[in-house]
Amino acid sequence: MLTIEKLKAYGADVEDGLVRCMGMEDFYLQMTEMGLKDERFETLGKVLEENRIDEAFEMAHALKGVVGNLALTPIYGPISELTEALRHKTGVDYQALYRQAKAEKDRLDDVLANE
Amino acid sequence: MNDSIRRQKLFHRTVLVVDDEAVNRQMLGAILGTAYEVLYAANGREALEQVRIQKDLISLILLDLLMPEMDGYQVLEELRADPILRRIPVIVLTADRSAEVKSLQLGAADFLSKPYDMPEVIQARVRHSIELSEDTRIIQATENDSLTGLYTREFFFEYAHKFDRFHQEKAIDAIVLNFNRFHMVNELHGREFGDRVLCAIADGIRGILEETDGVACRYDADTFFIYVSHRSDYDHLINSVLRRLGEVMNTPEMRIRMGVYQDVYRAARLEERFDRALQACNSIRNQFGFSYAIYDMNMHEREVYSARLMEDFPTALETAQFQVRYQPKFNIRGETPRLCSAEALISWQHPEYGRVRPDAFIPLFEENGLIRRLDHFVWRETARQLGEWKKQYGAVIPVSVNVSRVDIYDPDIVSFLLSLVEENHIETEDLLLEITESAYTDNSRQIVQVVSQLRDKGFKVEMDDFGSGYSSLNMLTTLPIDALKLDMAFIRDIARDNKEMRMVELVLEIAAFLEVPVIAEGVETKEQYELLHQAGCDIIQGYYFSRPIDAEEYARFIMKEMALRTKEG
Structure with a gap:
C-alpha cells in the first residue's frame, strides 16, 4: 500500500511533491498511484529495442514530466537523462539509461509491495 | 484589498488546462481550482474544440507542447490565425528552454516550467497574464475608435504629446481632414455605406502612418486629426486617402477638405495647432474633390480679427x-x-x-x-x-x-x-x-x-x-x-x-x-x-x-x- 512514509523511505522528495498537490496527502498518493500504473514504463523498453527513437523520446518525455511533478527523484534522474539523449539523438546507450530508470521504478514497486 | 484580489472576487475566470498526462492536468487543476473554474483537454484538437465553443468564457489556456493528435505549436498557430481566439492569453508548459522562442513567436504570453514551480508561482503568473490581457483589451476598447480603429480624440492628444517628447527636433504637421457635408452621404446612401466611407478614409490615413511617424484619430463623426512628420507637399496623403475612397465611392461624390498647420518653430501648443489646422480646413467650403489649405499669417490675422469682432x-x-x-x-x-x-x-x-x-x-x-x-x-x-x-x-x-x-x-x-x-x-x-x-x-x-x-x-x-x-x-x-x-x-x-x-x-x-x-x-x-x-x-x-x-x-x-x-x- 502506498504511503507517505514508504515514498520518503524510497527517496522521493515528498515535500516537493506535496507542495504541488497543495499539501493534500491523499491527492498526492492518488496521483502517484496513477503515475506508477503508466504502462509506458514497460513499453518504452520494447520501443527502444526496435530503435523507434522519436516514439521513444515522446514516451520518455511524458514519463519524465509525470515523474518530475510527483517528485519521484530516483526515477527522475535517469529518465531525464534518457529524454535528453533521445531528444538530441546522442547515440549513447539508451538501453542502459532505460534500464536504470526501470530498475528504480521496480525498486519503488517493491517498496510499495512490502507491507 | 488589493486590485488583483478585488478583481478575482468579482467573478470566477475559467482556465483551460491542456496536457495529455492526466496526472499533470489534475495537479494543475488542484493548484488553480480554488481561484478558477478549470476545464481540461487531453490534446490540441480537444483544446481547440473547447476554445471555439467557449471562447467568451475562457480567460487563459495552459498549454503543453508535446501531445498526440495535435501538438501545442499547432494550437498556437490556429489561435493566432483567428482574430477573436488570438486574444486569449496562452501560458506554455515546457521543460525545454529552446521551445520558448518558437512559442513566443507564435504568440505565447508566458511559460511555466516542468516539473511545476511552487503553486504560488503558478497562481501568480496565471493571474498576471489574465490581468494583463484584460487590461490590454479594456485599453484598446477605450483608446481606439470602434468604427475605424484609429485613436479616440482623448488618447490621440495623449499620444501626440508623447510623440512630441520623443521627436523634439522634428518638424511636424497638424492636419485636419474632413468630409464636407458628410451627413448627405448617410442620407443618400444609408448609414452602412457612410461607415464604409469613413473606414476607407481611416485606411488611407493609416497607410501614411505606416510609412512615416505619426498618430491619427477620428476626432468626430466625419473629421480626422493627423499628426505626422512635416512633408513639403501633401500629395502622398491625398493620394493614399483618395485611393482607398475610390474603392468604395465614385469620385464626383468625394468632398474632402484638409487644413494643415505646419509647425516649423513649435511656437504653439498642440491643441492650438489643431485649432489652426481646423480653421484652415473650414476656410474651404463646398468644394468637390480634394482640396486643402495651409494655415498662414493671413489666417492668423483673420483669427485675431475674428476674435476682436466677437x-x-x-x-x-x-x-x-x-x-x-x-x-x-x-x-x-x-x-x-x-x-x-x-x-x-x-x-x-x-x-x-x-x-x-x-x-x-x-x-x-x-x-x-x-x-x-x-x-x-x-x-x-x-x-x-x-x-x-x-x-x-x-x-x-x-x-x-x-x-x-x-x-x-x-x-x-x-x-x-x-x-x-x-x-x-x-x-x-x-x-x-x-x-x-x-x-x-x-x-x-x-x-x-x-x-x-x-x-x-x-x-x-x-x-x-x-x-x-x-x-x-x-x-x-x-x-x-x-x-x-x-x-x-x-x-x-x-x-x-x-x-x-x-x-x-x-x-x-x-x-x-x-x-x-x-x-x-x-x-x-x-x-x-x-x-x-x-x-x-x-x-x-x-x-x-x-x-x-x-x-x-x-x-x-x-x-x-x-x-x-x-x-x-
Missing part, C-alpha cells in the same frame, strides 16, 4: 454700431420694373475698423450662436420701421429678413415674430422670411415643421441661396415655400446660352412647376437684367437697381411706388 459684438449692439439697410427688390414681369419688397441687411460701423463687411462677421456669428441676437435685432428694427412706414404712407411694402439656422431651433420663434408684428401694427405677410436652402437639407423635418407653423400664421417664406445646397427635386415638392431666391453665384457668370444661364432657366422651370416666383439677387449689369427678364424671372435684387441703402433713402423708393399706385387708382 469681443466687440455686445458693445456694438448697445451703442448702435449696427444699422439695418434695405436693398429694394423689383418685380420685372410687367412693362416697367416695380418695387415689390426689400431685403433688410445688416451693416456694422466699427469705431476702429470702419465698415465691417457682413461676410466677415455673419459666418463667425453663425458658428458661435451670436447670430441669434443679431437676427433678433434686425427683425425688431425692421418691424419697427415697417410700422413707421405704415403710419406715414398708409400701406406697407413688405421687407424680408434673414432667418438663420439656429433660429429654427428656437422654440419661441413663432411667438417672437408674432409679437413683433402685433407691437408694430403690421401684418404677418409684411415681414417676409428668408431661410437658406442648406438649412432645409440639414434638418428637413425640423424646418418643415417650423416653416409650416410660420406660414399658418400668414408669414411668407423665401428659400434663400437656392442652388448652393443639395435639395433633391423630390424634397422640393414637399417643402412649404413661397419663393425661390437664386444663389448669387449663378447670376454672376450668366451669359447667353452658357451653363449658368441654362441652370437659371432650369430653376425657373422648377419654380413654375412649384408655382412660386423666382427672385434673382446680385444683379449688377444691364445684360444680366435683360437675360433674366427674357428668361421669365419674376423679381430682381441687386446693384443694377440699388445697393443696400438706409431707411431714409429707401423711403424715397416707397414714396415713388406709392405715387404710382395712387395714379393707377
Whole structure:
C-alpha cells in the first residue's frame, strides 16, 4: 500500500511533491498511484529495442514530466537523462539509461509491495 | 484589498488546462481550482474544440507542447490565425528552454516550467497574464475608435504629446481632414455605406502612418486629426486617402477638405495647432474633390480679427454700431420694373475698423450662436420701421429678413415674430422670411415643421441661396415655400446660352412647376437684367437697381411706388 512514509523511505522528495498537490496527502498518493500504473514504463523498453527513437523520446518525455511533478527523484534522474539523449539523438546507450530508470521504478514497486 | 484580489472576487475566470498526462492536468487543476473554474483537454484538437465553443468564457489556456493528435505549436498557430481566439492569453508548459522562442513567436504570453514551480508561482503568473490581457483589451476598447480603429480624440492628444517628447527636433504637421457635408452621404446612401466611407478614409490615413511617424484619430463623426512628420507637399496623403475612397465611392461624390498647420518653430501648443489646422480646413467650403489649405499669417490675422469682432459684438449692439439697410427688390414681369419688397441687411460701423463687411462677421456669428441676437435685432428694427412706414404712407411694402439656422431651433420663434408684428401694427405677410436652402437639407423635418407653423400664421417664406445646397427635386415638392431666391453665384457668370444661364432657366422651370416666383439677387449689369427678364424671372435684387441703402433713402423708393399706385387708382 502506498504511503507517505514508504515514498520518503524510497527517496522521493515528498515535500516537493506535496507542495504541488497543495499539501493534500491523499491527492498526492492518488496521483502517484496513477503515475506508477503508466504502462509506458514497460513499453518504452520494447520501443527502444526496435530503435523507434522519436516514439521513444515522446514516451520518455511524458514519463519524465509525470515523474518530475510527483517528485519521484530516483526515477527522475535517469529518465531525464534518457529524454535528453533521445531528444538530441546522442547515440549513447539508451538501453542502459532505460534500464536504470526501470530498475528504480521496480525498486519503488517493491517498496510499495512490502507491507 | 488589493486590485488583483478585488478583481478575482468579482467573478470566477475559467482556465483551460491542456496536457495529455492526466496526472499533470489534475495537479494543475488542484493548484488553480480554488481561484478558477478549470476545464481540461487531453490534446490540441480537444483544446481547440473547447476554445471555439467557449471562447467568451475562457480567460487563459495552459498549454503543453508535446501531445498526440495535435501538438501545442499547432494550437498556437490556429489561435493566432483567428482574430477573436488570438486574444486569449496562452501560458506554455515546457521543460525545454529552446521551445520558448518558437512559442513566443507564435504568440505565447508566458511559460511555466516542468516539473511545476511552487503553486504560488503558478497562481501568480496565471493571474498576471489574465490581468494583463484584460487590461490590454479594456485599453484598446477605450483608446481606439470602434468604427475605424484609429485613436479616440482623448488618447490621440495623449499620444501626440508623447510623440512630441520623443521627436523634439522634428518638424511636424497638424492636419485636419474632413468630409464636407458628410451627413448627405448617410442620407443618400444609408448609414452602412457612410461607415464604409469613413473606414476607407481611416485606411488611407493609416497607410501614411505606416510609412512615416505619426498618430491619427477620428476626432468626430466625419473629421480626422493627423499628426505626422512635416512633408513639403501633401500629395502622398491625398493620394493614399483618395485611393482607398475610390474603392468604395465614385469620385464626383468625394468632398474632402484638409487644413494643415505646419509647425516649423513649435511656437504653439498642440491643441492650438489643431485649432489652426481646423480653421484652415473650414476656410474651404463646398468644394468637390480634394482640396486643402495651409494655415498662414493671413489666417492668423483673420483669427485675431475674428476674435476682436466677437469681443466687440455686445458693445456694438448697445451703442448702435449696427444699422439695418434695405436693398429694394423689383418685380420685372410687367412693362416697367416695380418695387415689390426689400431685403433688410445688416451693416456694422466699427469705431476702429470702419465698415465691417457682413461676410466677415455673419459666418463667425453663425458658428458661435451670436447670430441669434443679431437676427433678433434686425427683425425688431425692421418691424419697427415697417410700422413707421405704415403710419406715414398708409400701406406697407413688405421687407424680408434673414432667418438663420439656429433660429429654427428656437422654440419661441413663432411667438417672437408674432409679437413683433402685433407691437408694430403690421401684418404677418409684411415681414417676409428668408431661410437658406442648406438649412432645409440639414434638418428637413425640423424646418418643415417650423416653416409650416410660420406660414399658418400668414408669414411668407423665401428659400434663400437656392442652388448652393443639395435639395433633391423630390424634397422640393414637399417643402412649404413661397419663393425661390437664386444663389448669387449663378447670376454672376450668366451669359447667353452658357451653363449658368441654362441652370437659371432650369430653376425657373422648377419654380413654375412649384408655382412660386423666382427672385434673382446680385444683379449688377444691364445684360444680366435683360437675360433674366427674357428668361421669365419674376423679381430682381441687386446693384443694377440699388445697393443696400438706409431707411431714409429707401423711403424715397416707397414714396415713388406709392405715387404710382395712387395714379393707377
